[in-house]
Amino acid sequence: MPWYDRRMGSSLTYTRKTTSPESTKQLAATLVPYLHEGDTIVLSGDLGAGKTQFVQGLALALGIRDAIVSPTFNILLAYQGTPDGLPLYHFDLYRLDDPEQLEDIGFYETIDGDSVSVIEWGEKFLDSMPYSYLDIAIARSQDEDNDRKITVRAIGDRARQLLHVWATDSKSRLMKA
Numbered sequence: 001m002p003w004y005d006r007r008m009g010s011s012l013t014y015t016r017k018t019t020s021p022e023s024t025k026q027l028a029a030t031l032v033p034y035l036h037e038g039d040t041i042v043l044s045g046d047l048g049a050g051k052t053q054f055v056q057g058l059a060l061a062l063g064i065r066d067a068i069v070s071p072t073f074n075i076l077l078a079y080q081g082t083p084d085g086l087p088l089y090h091f092d093l094y095r096l097d098d099p100e101q102l103e104d105i106g107f108y109e110t111i112d113g114d115s116v117s118v119i120e121w122g123e124k125f126l127d128s129m130p131y132s133y134l135d136i137a138i139a140r141s142q143d144e145d146n147d148r149k150i151t152v153r154a155i156g157d158r159a160r161q162l163l164h165v166w167a168t169d170s171k172s173r174l175m176k177a
Helices: 003-008 021-034 051-061 100-104 107-111 122-128 157-168
Strands: 013-018 040-044 076-079 088-092 116-120 133-140 148-155
Touching (some): 040 051, 107 116
Parallel strands (some): 040 133, 088 116
Antiparallel strands (some): 133 148
16 A cells, blocks of 8 residues: 555544653653554654654663664664663664665664664655554744654554554643644
């Protein structure tokens, strides 16, 4: 099914405003208890919007103590958390130009593996994304430097289940859009 059909069919959308890098990280941390291996998150937003901060919040809640940086020059960074925690694969597809390059970096094998995959700039290759993923868009406020509007959409069945339980967690403070 083409990506646009999956997006149009998804009516499950939530938003949240965050007012600091810490609150963006906190929001990400509230998602972690509901993640399973094979879950994928596609992050979009301008440079400096807070995508890597979101990943930092996920990583910390997964028990990862390594410094989390944008993998722009590496394309993929892998992190192992606690022995019983999920590994985290952090992709940055900004420098890729062609979907065939995804094969070269082991993209499909990685996202189908035993980890959580977070993909920055995945919107460049939406036809190559898995059937089910959380689509998280982070937009900077025009008025306040640290304010962000985070919009979360569920694409596919597993993502709908994931977003439903995440949104009903009072700590996430997600609001139906």
